[in-house]
Amino acid sequence: MEKYAVYVPRLIKKKENFAPGHRACIGCGEALAVRMAFKALDNNVIVVNATGCMEIVASQLPFTSWHLPWIHTLFENAAAVASGIEAGYKAMKRKGIAVPENTKVVAIGGDGATSDIGLQAISGALERGHDFTYICFDNEAYMNTGIQRSSATPFGAATTTSPAGKQSFGQFSWKKNMPEIAAAHNIPYVATATHGYPFDLMAKVRKAVDTPGPAYIHILSVCPTGWRSATDTVNRQSRLAVQTGMFPLFEVDNGVYKMSINLPRLRPIRDYLKIQGRFRHLSDDIIDQIQERVELEYQKLLEKANVTKRAKSKSKKGAAKASAR
Amino acid sequence: MATRVGIEVSIAIADAVKLANPDVVAAYPITPQTHIVEHLAELVANGELDAEYIPVESEHSAMSACLGSAAAGARTFTATASQGLALMNEVVYVASPMRLPIVMAVANRALSSPLSIWCDHSDMMSVRDTGWIQIVAENGQQCVDNIICAFRIGEDNRVLLPVMVHMDGFNLTHVIEPIEFPEQSEVDKFLPPNNYPLPLNPDKPVAMGDFAPPVIFTETKWAQEVNIQNSKKVILEIWDKYNKAFGRQYYPIEKHHSDGAKVVLMTMGAVGETASVAIDEMRAGGQDVGQLRLRLWRPFPFEELREAIKDTDVLIVLDRAISFGGPGGPVASEIKAALYDQPKKPRIVSFVGGLGGRDITVAGFKDIVNKGMEIARTGSKNEYEIHGVRE
Numbered sequence: 001m002e003k004y005a006v007y008v009p010r011l012i013k014k015k016e017n018f019a020p021g022h023r024a025c026i027g028c029g030e031a032l033a034v035r036m037a038f039k040a041l042d043n044n045v046i047v048v049n050a051t052g053c054m055e056i057v058a059s060q061l062p063f064t065s066w067h068l069p070w071i072h073t074l075f076e077n078a079a080a081v082a083s084g085i086e087a088g089y090k091a092m093k094r095k096g097i098a099v100p101e102n103t104k105v106v107a108i109g110g111d112g113a114t115s116d117i118g119l120q121a122i123s124g125a126l127e128r129g130h131d132f133t134y135i136c137f138d139n140e141a142y143m144n145t146g147i148q149r150s151s152a153t154p155f156g157a158a159t160t161t162s163p164a165g166k167q168s169f170g171q172f173s174w175k176k177n178m179p180e181i182a183a184a185h186n187i188p189y190v191a192t193a194t195h196g197y198p199f200d201l202m203a204k205v206r207k208a209v210d211t212p213g214p215a216y217i218h219i220l221s222v223c224p225t226g227w228r229s230a231t232d233t234v235n236r237q238s239r240l241a242v243q244t245g246m247f248p249l250f251e252v253d254n255g256v257y258k259m260s261i262n263l264p265r266l267r268p269i270r271d272y273l274k275i276q277g278r279f280r281h282l283s284d285d286i287i288d289q290i291q292e293r294v295e296l297e298y299q300k301l302l303e304k305a306n307v308t309k310r311a312k313s314k315s316k317k318g319a320a321k322a323s324a325r
Numbered sequence: 326m327a328t329r330v331g332i333e334v335s336i337a338i339a340d341a342v343k344l345a346n347p348d349v350v351a352a353y354p355i356t357p358q359t360h361i362v363e364h365l366a367e368l369v370a371n372g373e374l375d376a377e378y379i380p381v382e383s384e385h386s387a388m389s390a391c392l393g394s395a396a397a398g399a400r401t402f403t404a405t406a407s408q409g410l411a412l413m414n415e416v417v418y419v420a421s422p423m424r425l426p427i428v429m430a431v432a433n434r435a436l437s438s439p440l441s442i443w444c445d446h447s448d449m450m451s452v453r454d455t456g457w458i459q460i461v462a463e464n465g466q467q468c469v470d471n472i473i474c475a476f477r478i479g480e481d482n483r484v485l486l487p488v489m490v491h492m493d494g495f496n497l498t499h500v501i502e503p504i505e506f507p508e509q510s511e512v513d514k515f516l517p518p519n520n521y522p523l524p525l526n527p528d529k530p531v532a533m534g535d536f537a538p539p540v541i542f543t544e545t546k547w548a549q550e551v552n553i554q555n556s557k558k559v560i561l562e563i564w565d566k567y568n569k570a571f572g573r574q575y576y577p578i579e580k581h582h583s584d585g586a587k588v589v590l591m592t593m594g595a596v597g598e599t600a601s602v603a604i605d606e607m608r609a610g611g612q613d614v615g616q617l618r619l620r621l622w623r624p625f626p627f628e629e630l631r632e633a634i635k636d637t638d639v640l641i642v643l644d645r646a647i648s649f650g651g652p653g654g655p656v657a658s659e660i661k662a663a664l665y666d667q668p669k670k671p672r673i674v675s676f677v678g679g680l681g682g683r684d685i686t687v688a689g690f691k692d693i694v695n696k697g698m699e700i701a702r703t704g705s706k707n708e709y710e711i712h713g714v715r716e
Contacts, residue, residue, distance in 0.1 A: 046525045048393065061541050064532035069525040071396055072534035073419050077389035080381065084351060084393025084401075085525060087377035091348035092399050095375055097518070099398070100528050121389065124382030 008199055012039060015067075022065040023057040027231025029222030029238060030054060030137045033195040034108070037135060037219070040202035041209055043068060044102055046085055050078035050109030050118060053144045054137065076117040079125035079134055082107040086130045104209050105132040111152035112142045114218075115178045126185040126214045133208045133215045136178060139223035147226040151176040154246070155293070156286050157278045159226070164281035174293065182216035183252045189215040190252040191260075195222070196238025200249060200260055207251075220247045228277025240272040245298040250305060257305040264311045269294055327571070329505045334465035335360030335498045337506075338404075338430055341472040343374045344512040345428075348399035348519075351379035351390035355409040356442045357494035358432040362404055384409035388416035388427075395425035395487075396533055398524030400476065403427065406494055407434035410448045414455075420487040421456030422549045423534060426479030426521070427487040429457075430472065433594065433645075434494040435681040443682020444494040446594065446645040449622070450655045456549055458488040458556060459622040463579075463597045465502035467620075468492045470573055473512060478563050480519050484556045491622070493595035495682065507571050515570045557624045577626030578633050579618040582608060586615030587638040588701075589671070590694055593619040593656055594645065596685055603690035614694055619656065627663050634664070640671040641697035643690075643712075645679045653677055653709025672701040678712030689713060 017038035024031035034054055038045070049055045049072040058065035059072060073081055082105045092099045107125075109118055114136035122134055141159045142148040149162035149171055158170040183190045189211040193201035201219065208215035220241055222234040229237060241247035244267045249260035269291050273279040282290075332340075338361050342350070350369070352362040368374035377394075381387045387403050394401040405413065410431060420427055433449055435441040449459065458478060462468040468490065475488040492498055507515075523531050537545050557577070568574040581601050583589045592600045597618040604616045617633055619626075634640055644654025652658040657675030664670040674697040679685045685693075693712055700710065 043530075044527045046397075046527065056536060059532060059535035061535045061537045061545070064535060066532055067530060069527055069530040070532045071393070071525055072536075073389065073392050073423070074415060077385060077392075077416065080386035080389035081393035081396075083379055083381070083386070084349060084390030084395075085397045086393075087349045087351070087379050087390065088394035088397035088399030088401070091375070091377040092397070095348065097348070097398075100526060103527055120382060121386050124386055127382075128379065 012202070017041065017043065017045070017067045018058070019065045019067060023060070024053070025225045027224045027234050029195050029224070029234040030139050031057065032234070033137055033201065033219045033221045036195060036198050036201050037205045038068065040205040041104070041106070044100065045104045045106055045209070046071070048078045048082045048085065048105065048107040050107070050113035051075035052110040052113055053139070054108065054110070056144055075113055077121050078107040078109045078113060078118060079122040082132045082134070083125045083128065083130045086132050106209060107132060107134045109136060110144070111136060111138040111140060112150045114138070115152045115176045116150050123185065126182060126187050126216065129213055131213055133217065135205070135217045135219060137219050137221045138178070139221045139226060141223070141226050143223050143226040152178065155290055156282050158281060159278070169282060169286050170278070179216070179218045182218070185214070186255065187214040187216060188212070188254055192218045192220070192247065192249050194220040194238040194242060194247060194249070196235045196242065197249065204251065226278070228280070229275055233275060237272070237275060240267065240275070243267045244269045244272045245294045246272055248298055248301055250301060257301070259302065259305045259307055262307065262311040266295065266298060327505045327507050329503055331501055331503050333360065333499065333501050334468055334492065336364050337465050337504045338468050338472055338492070339364035339368065340506065341469040342402050343368050344507065344509060345402070345473055345476045345516060346374070346400065347376050347402040349377045349379065349391070349394035349401045350403065351381050351387045351394065351401070352403050353381050353384045353387045353405070353409060355384070355406050357434055357498045358404045358406040358409070358430070360498065361430055361432070384413040385416060388413040388420065391427045392416065392420060392423065392425055395420070395427050395521070396423070396525050398519065398521040398526070400480070400519045401427045402429070404430035404432065406432040407436055407448045411436060411451060414452065417452050417455045417457065421553070422545060424485040425487060426485055426519070428472065428475045428479055429487065429489045431489050431491045432494040432498045433491055441681035442494070444496050444645070445680045445682070449489070449491050450646045452489070453623065453655065456486070456553060457623065458486050458553070458560065459491060460488065461491045461593050461620055461622055462497065463595055463618060465497065465500070465504045466573070467575070468497065469504055469506065470567060470571070470575070473507070473516060474563055474567050474575070477516050478556070478560050480521070481559050481563070482520065482522055484559050486553060486556055491594070496595040511570060515567065553624050557626065560621065575620060576629070577621035578629045579620055580633060581616040581618065583615030583617050583633060583637070585636050586613055587636070588612070588614045588694065588698055589617055589634065589637045589640050590614065590690070591617045591619060591640060591642045591656070591660070593622070596643065596645070596679055599685060599687055600643070600690045603687045603694070606687065607691060607694065625659060625663070630660065630663055631667060634671055635669070637671040639674065639698055639701040641674045641676060641694055643679070643693060644675065644677045647677055647680070657709065674700045675709035676712050677709055683713065685712065
């Protein structure tokens with residue numbers, strides 16, 4: 001394993017498709033995830049960007065951070081714009097109008113653009129079977145407008161529109177399960193990823209884009225600004241989200257569920273919650289509720305993936321060490 | 326040789342779109358636009374039109390898919406009406422400053438509430454300031470001709486703007502008319518292939534739709550305004566070329582016995598044909614009346630209007646929409662603004678009628694003209710008159 005850690009990064013090309021110099025906050029996990037996702041791809045890609053953090057930080061007339069053809073139009077319509085590009089290329093190619101061969105379309109949006117305002121357009125585009133990839137960079141609230149709750153905000157998290165108070169413990173609803181919604185469209189490929197597991201993320205993006213037909217990837221992207229957490233722990237938070245079962249990594253490849261990591265056991269969610277200010281107000285009672293729900297959802301997922309045997313744990317200490325890396 | 330056939334106008338519009346050979350059609354059904362997109366779907370299904378037909382899940386996505394398709398450099402068409410146009414409103418605004426030459430047929434229909442599937446112009450007025458070129462057809466032939474022209478106008482590299490062709494819902498879309506179709510070979514000669522200058526292309530990456538801070542936003546908007554103002558010259562040029570190729574000439578304002586007439590009625594859309602019957606009968610009865618028909622709503626033909634009313638004493642304007650709590654009819658208020666600074670200008674009387682599919686008959690138009698002349702003499706306490714309302 002240790003050898004691979006040195007060797008694998010060398011397989012990744014040096015060229016960036018998402019260049020530095022953008023205006024993202026210090027420690028932005030989403031900018032990191034976007035960089036990784038497009039580093040996994042060649043330059044035969046057209047990017048469709050929904051309104052949101054990544055659009056604002058990377059484009060300001062007359063500058064751009066993108067080395068790829070890039071279009072932004074509105075908040076909720078990235079999947080529909082991608083449909084139009086894909087259809088346009090398909091028709092022009094068929095009709096003998098000169099267009100570059102093997103052009104891929106990748107639409108990206110935040111959790112608000114994906115699970116709230118853009119859900120209809122995404123559902124439509126997935127259902128129609130366009131050959132494109134949709135990537136949700138999920139930082140679990142409307143960060144661009146100032147940390148308002150979305151349907152992807154986790155239960156109990158404090159945001160500016162789900163604040164904790166005497167009558168409130170923060171977000172009152174459970175995180176909308178967007179990957180399952182995508183999978184329910186019976187599309188060829190659905191996956192979850194996060195920047196704390198970069199090679200897994202890159203492999204999944206590559207696979208999604210190479211898959212004919214629609215593909216959906218949901219990438220948990222840590223937002224230290226909105227999560228009230230330390231900027232030097234974004235990757236640690238990302239890995240803890242996986243290791244506690246808060247954000248399981250899995251694929252649905254032509255309907256077949258597969259866990260990306262077989263964890264011997266889930267770490268207690270307190271490990272994840274305690275390093276984020278957005279959960280600081282939670283009582284033990286609420287934390288226990290979340291723990292119960294996380295375990296239940298994780299078990300359902302294991303059953304779907306047909307995992308009957310959990311990996312053997314080397315030692316408790318070892319697992320803790322892996323997460324801290 | 327061009328062929329002349331009796332055909333439902335919606336079907337004729339779809340056939341005109343087919344003659345323009347679009348690459349992508351993205352549309353969502355809404356009455357009274359449905360027959361247009363149904364027939365296009367049929368043409369694609371039968372292999373008579375080689376295009377990608379995207380049956381989107383809403384009008385918002387219809388226009389969004391059109392943005393993507395046009396940005397990719399594909400020839401793009403959609404059609405909608407009323408609530409559909411209202412739902413896609415924010416996307417309609419995006420198409421013009423991004424310089425995406427989409428062609429959209431709008432089967433004009435009233436906006437809810439109360440729900441009405443019938444014609445008025447409240448939908449087209451809701452997109453007046455979106456920066457699209459807006460051409461208004463009065464009969465089936467004009468629909469066909471202007472759909473073909475719209476592709477050439479929008480895609481002209483001096484223009485690069487989206488174009489709406491408006492046709493009154495039911496009054497026009499669902500009637501059967503004799504229409505002369507140009508031959509495919511003639512259309513191919515008239516309409517060059519789409520040559521979008523900077524499409525989304527991995528070989529030559531561009532960034533489209535960046536955000537603009539205050540330091541540059543005004544410049545982008547001014548560029549957009551100069552661009553649509555300049556488009557009028559190209560529209561006129563292309564209408565001239567269309568006339569040379571097909572023998573039918575279009576003008577931003579069509580005159581019907583208006584030169585020299587002291588009293589002129591102005592209409593926009595399909596009611597113009599009924600109005601012209603009324604005008605002809607009034608002239609036969611010795612009344613000095615004429616008619617103007619507005620064909621180009623945006624860019625607004627200021628010069629042509631000022632020339633057209635130079636002999637007019639009373640200009641009666643019929644609108645099929647209300648600007649609530651405002652000056653009444655949007656066309657009338659536009660015309661008042663256009664003529665306010667003129668040294669010699671007619672008395673302008675604004676009428677609103679034909680809302681939500683209410684017919685205005687020949688007798689109705691005679692009433693409007695006679696009442697307009699009376700108001701011009703005696704004045705009125707009203708900002709505008711509403712025709713045929715039961716109070």
